[in-house]
Amino acid sequence: METSESPFVFKAIAAVALLLLLAPTVVTVVAAFNEGNYLQFPPQGLSLRWIEAFLTGPLFRESFTFSFRLAFCATLISTVLGTAAALALVRLRFRGREVLRAVMLAPIVLPGMVLGLALLSFYAAIQMGLFRTFSGLLLAHVLVTLPFVIATVGAALARFDRSLEEAARSLGAGPVRAFFDVTMRVTAQGILAGATFAFIVSFGQFDISLFLATSEMRPLPVALYDSIRYRTDPTIAAAGVFAISTVFLSMTLVHVLTNRKGKRAAPKG
Amino acid sequence: MAATTSRDGTYLLLVPAAAMFFLFMILPLLVLFVIGFNPPERGLLAVQPQLSLENLVRFFTNPLFYGSLLTSLQLSAITVVFDVLLGFPLAYIMARTSSPRVFTGLSILVLASMQLDMTIRLYGMIVIFGNNNGLINQLLVSLGLPKLQLIYNRTGIALGLVQATLPFMVFSLISILRNLDRSYEQAARSLGASRWRAFFDITLPLATPAVISGAVIVFSLSISSYIVPILLGSSRVSTISMHLYQQVSEMGFWQFGSALGLIMLAVSLGAILVSFSLSQRYAGSRF
Amino acid sequence: MRQVELIGVAKSYGEGPPAVARSDFSVEKGEFFSLLGPSGCGKSTTLRMIAGFVAPSSGTIRLGGEDVTALPPERRAIGIVFQNYAIFPHMTVAQNIGYGLKLRKHDKATIAAAVGRALEQVGLVGYENRSPSQLSGGEQQRVALARVIVLEPRLLLLDEPLSALDKRLRDEMRVWLKRLQHELGITTIYVTHDQDEALSLSDRIAVMSKGVVQQIGTPAEIYERPATRFVADFIGESNLFSCRVEGATGALATVALDDGSKALAPATEAAGRRATLMVRPEHVLIGAADAANRYPATIEEIAYHGAHLRFTARLSPSLIVRGERVNVGGGMPSLGERVTIGWQPESGVLIPDAP
Numbered sequence: 001m002e003t004s005e006s007p008f009v010f011k012a013i014a015a016v017a018l019l020l021l022l023a024p025t026v027v028t029v030v031a032a033f034n035e036g037n038y039l040q041f042p043p044q045g046l047s048l049r050w051i052e053a054f055l056t057g058p059l060f061r062e063s064f065t066f067s068f069r070l071a072f073c074a075t076l077i078s079t080v081l082g083t084a085a086a087l088a089l090v091r092l093r094f095r096g097r098e099v100l101r102a103v104m105l106a107p108i109v110l111p112g113m114v115l116g117l118a119l120l121s122f123y124a125a126i127q128m129g130l131f132r133t134f135s136g137l138l139l140a141h142v143l144v145t146l147p148f149v150i151a152t153v154g155a156a157l158a159r160f161d162r163s164l165e166e167a168a169r170s171l172g173a174g175p176v177r178a179f180f181d182v183t184m185r186v187t188a189q190g191i192l193a194g195a196t197f198a199f200i201v202s203f204g205q206f207d208i209s210l211f212l213a214t215s216e217m218r219p220l221p222v223a224l225y226d227s228i229r230y231r232t233d234p235t236i237a238a239a240g241v242f243a244i245s246t247v248f249l250s251m252t253l254v255h256v257l258t259n260r261k262g263k264r265a266a267p268k269g
Numbered sequence: 270m271a272a273t274t275s276r277d278g279t280y281l282l283l284v285p286a287a288a289m290f291f292l293f294m295i296l297p298l299l300v301l302f303v304i305g306f307n308p309p310e311r312g313l314l315a316v317q318p319q320l321s322l323e324n325l326v327r328f329f330t331n332p333l334f335y336g337s338l339l340t341s342l343q344l345s346a347i348t349v350v351f352d353v354l355l356g357f358p359l360a361y362i363m364a365r366t367s368s369p370r371v372f373t374g375l376s377i378l379v380l381a382s383m384q385l386d387m388t389i390r391l392y393g394m395i396v397i398f399g400n401n402n403g404l405i406n407q408l409l410v411s412l413g414l415p416k417l418q419l420i421y422n423r424t425g426i427a428l429g430l431v432q433a434t435l436p437f438m439v440f441s442l443i444s445i446l447r448n449l450d451r452s453y454e455q456a457a458r459s460l461g462a463s464r465w466r467a468f469f470d471i472t473l474p475l476a477t478p479a480v481i482s483g484a485v486i487v488f489s490l491s492i493s494s495y496i497v498p499i500l501l502g503s504s505r506v507s508t509i510s511m512h513l514y515q516q517v518s519e520m521g522f523w524q525f526g527s528a529l530g531l532i533m534l535a536v537s538l539g540a541i542l543v544s545f546s547l548s549q550r551y552a553g554s555r556f
Numbered sequence: 557m558r559q560v561e562l563i564g565v566a567k568s569y570g571e572g573p574p575a576v577a578r579s580d581f582s583v584e585k586g587e588f589f590s591l592l593g594p595s596g597c598g599k600s601t602t603l604r605m606i607a608g609f610v611a612p613s614s615g616t617i618r619l620g621g622e623d624v625t626a627l628p629p630e631r632r633a634i635g636i637v638f639q640n641y642a643i644f645p646h647m648t649v650a651q652n653i654g655y656g657l658k659l660r661k662h663d664k665a666t667i668a669a670a671v672g673r674a675l676e677q678v679g680l681v682g683y684e685n686r687s688p689s690q691l692s693g694g695e696q697q698r699v700a701l702a703r704v705i706v707l708e709p710r711l712l713l714l715d716e717p718l719s720a721l722d723k724r725l726r727d728e729m730r731v732w733l734k735r736l737q738h739e740l741g742i743t744t745i746y747v748t749h750d751q752d753e754a755l756s757l758s759d760r761i762a763v764m765s766k767g768v769v770q771q772i773g774t775p776a777e778i779y780e781r782p783a784t785r786f787v788a789d790f791i792g793e794s795n796l797f798s799c800r801v802e803g804a805t806g807a808l809a810t811v812a813l814d815d816g817s818k819a820l821a822p823a824t825e826a827a828g829r830r831a832t833l834m835v836r837p838e839h840v841l842i843g844a845a846d847a848a849n850r851y852p853a854t855i856e857e858i859a860y861h862g863a864h865l866r867f868t869a870r871l872s873p874s875l876i877v878r879g880e881r882v883n884v885g886g887g888m889p890s891l892g893e894r895v896t897i898g899w900q901p902e903s904g905v906l907i908p909d910a911p
């Protein structure tokens with residue numbers, strides 16, 4: 001048995017990698033509590049002025065809440081559609097299943113910017129009230145969040161022991177009832193993790209929103225981008241603190257939900 | 270089982286999602302395809318009946334444009350290499366830690382850094398790597414060393430792309446390394462291989478499929494990234510994504526912009542196909 | 557009265573040989589019926605067709621005279637206990653057992669009373685509020701049974717219910733299960749690949765191989781008069797000799813074994829037919845002064861098994877016989893010793909070769 005599991009070189013490189021991943025975030029948080037008038041590091045004195053500026057400014061009032069609403073709706077829709085699709089993909093054996101699965105996971109690797117442009121052109125071409133409207137943007141977000149739900153819920157369903165559902169059926173539950181009473185309850189963690197993933201992906205989505213956003217409907221990432229291009233004050237760092245908190249909380253939730261060992265029931269005292 | 274489930278109508282569950290992907294992914298991409306082959310007409314966002322190769326010809330005859338594709342390819346390749354070099358050790362340590370708490374902690378950090386808003390991360394990158402007041406340059410100056418030009422050039426874009434894509438590589442690797450039975454490595458050690466020998470002979474080859482699949486995701490994300498080159502690059506380094514945005518949003522050349530999008534799409538799909546055949550061949554040679 | 561009838565039931569999954577090929581059998585009311593066979597022979601598939609989880613490719617399944625082939629599982633009133641018990645992890649023991657009654661819209665008091673009675677029957681009084689994660693394997697097994705019997709199903713299906721338990725518990729549960737089934741008088745189909753279990757529990761057994769039912773009979777019939785070579789080989793230890801029936805004299809026939817030696821056996825096959833002669837090891841005697849089938853042989857192997865001894869004797873270069881005798885002291889031949897071995901003609905069984 002070695003005392004240390006991994007070679008020193010690995011540890012050193014891993015430390016550099018972590019630094020590169022985390023330092024920008026840490027710097028942003030520190031900058032948000034900066035006293036000074038512009039971007040500065042190390043900060044001169046502590047203050048909540050930029051947090052306050054963010055909370056009272058348009059970035060928060062308009063974009064943060066808009067993004068929240070958008071992500072909420074997208075999550076709701078893609079959780080329902082994605083869970084249904086994942087169930088069918090796990091249960092059915094048919095020719096072309098792998099192709100269909102690949103298509104449904106494709107938005108993860110397809111360039112978001114290209115999808116955004118394609119959707120914008122498509123909306124313009126079909127003239128059905130999707131061009132530069134909330135519905136159009138929402139559908140785009142459903143599209144890019146669906147793969148995350150399908151993958152996460154699919155993994156949970158693949159682990160799910162089907163005899164539980166069959167037991168419910170032979171005890172007298174119809175297929176729908178058995179799903180809601182047993183399958184959904186037992187895989188609830190996976191479904192919740194998928195939903196959280198969808199929310200985060202939509203909330204942080206920049207690429208697909210780039211062409212579909214308008215000045216009245218500007219999700220937070222697009223608004224942040226606009227604001228950093230034209231003026232750099234620490235309000236953006238303050239916004240970052242909120243985004244960081246949201247993401248950390250949800251990612252902790254996702255991780256806890258997807259990595260629990262086995263499917264234990266909550267012990268009753 | 271198939272018979273029972275079709276009786277339940279399980280197939281119907283696929284319909285909404287399949288319709289979603291058909292209507293809002295496949296059809297739009299077809300529209301994009303047609304527009305990319307429409308003759309250029311400034312300011313017109315519509316599908317025209319005439320087809321032409323004018324956009325592609327313009328792309329491949331103007332060094333400004335095909336050069337930007339080469340720049341993007343080069344930056345993406347560099348990003349893949351650095352992601353593997355930095356990501357493998359991190360993933361290895363995470364996969365091999367015996368403490369679940371360390372694993373959970375590191376996973377959450379990496380997962381969170383993957384999902385965090387890109388603008389905010391790049392803002393942090395500017396603060397750290399800034400050419401005048403960046404932390405690194407402040408440090409160099411205080412040590413009496415000359416300043417480095419770390420951003421607003423190719424280096425800056427590469428740094429930003431690595432920052433942006435590293436988590437994807439790490440997670441792709443972890444999924445395999447965690448399930449890789451440690452006893453293979455231990456068997457090699459007991460047969461007389463040194464730790465490094467065992468790593469290069471056993472662990473690395475077994476992890477190759479994960480490296481390949483991580484590389485595709487990273488490559489595809491890098492080639493299509495717009496926000497990184499626009500915030501950390503300069504007007505002297507142009508990537509294909511920057512031209513795409515400019516052509517469409519600033520100049521109204523929808524047809525040419527669509528053609529650029531098609532090229533970007535083709536490169537991404539090409540990378541996926543290459544990696545797929547690589548991992549097929551790799552899997553084939555193992556048995 | 558026939559409680560379950562399978563008429564020409566077959567199932568194939570895609571290409572390849574069918575998982576179950578044309579099964580015909582019926583189970584009487586109150587009977588304990590086992591499906592026995594090696595892994596992959598189609599036992600679970602048969603059971604799952606009866607339960608309604610798998611639709612047969614052809615054939616009819618009747619329950620209490622009613623054709624249920626097209627009925628979904630929830631409308632068949634069948635109780636099934638799975639190999640892994642399938643206790644709902646998000647419900648307490650009481651909620652698990654009461655689930656079926658809740659679906660049938662009984663009121664809370666009725667459910668609580670029935671759950672209490674069921675827990676009593678399976679010996680788990682006081683376990684109502686436990687969560688499944690706090691139960692041992694044997695306890696989960698009992699909960700799974702309670703959940704099913706509380707509904708008074710017309711048929712109980714058990715798919716290798718004991719295989720996940722350790723040996724001691726398995727023996728204990730076997731006795732308990734048989735008693736419970738007897739008390740309730742519930743028609744039961746039991747799937748197992750363990751012949752001991754099938755022989756000791758069942759009223760009748762269907763032995764399956766490669767999707768085909770080879771023989772149906774009581775444990776004694778199956779063991780003592782196997783209908784096919786497969787059954788003879790699969791159930792218990794046996795000596796199987798390929799042979800040709802030469803001619804009958806009264807109740808006995810002379811058969812010629814492949815190495816040319818002759819033996820007497822019950823005349824159940826016509827002269828001229830090819831057959832297999834089966835002799836169980838416990839019928840093979842050393843010395844065998846009064847046996848009609850006697851052969852000089854060399855002892856090649858002796859194995860000590862505590863309660864009994866097993867030996868292998870070579871009759872000719874191509875023929876060996878395995879024997880077994882109870883270990884009650886007395887001399888045992890040594891390795892390489894020349895002895896005479898033999899068996900009574902009546903203890904042999906002639907199994908016709910498949911045409």
Ligand SMILES: Nc1ncnc2c1ncn2[C@@H]1O[C@H](COP(=O)(O)OP(=O)(O)OP(=O)(O)O)[C@@H](O)[C@H]1O
Nearest residue numbers: 270569575593594595596597598599600601602749
């Ligand atoms: N859902 C399925 N799809 C395709 N083939 C299947 C399916 N279920 C079972 N089979 C095949 O049908 C055959 C019979 O399987 P079955 O599960 O009935 O065997 P079994 O007798 O219960 O075996 P075991 O003792 O291992 O449980 C096997 O060859 C199996 O591979």
Ligand SMILES: [Mg+2]
Nearest residue numbers: 599600601715
């Ligand atoms: Mg089975």
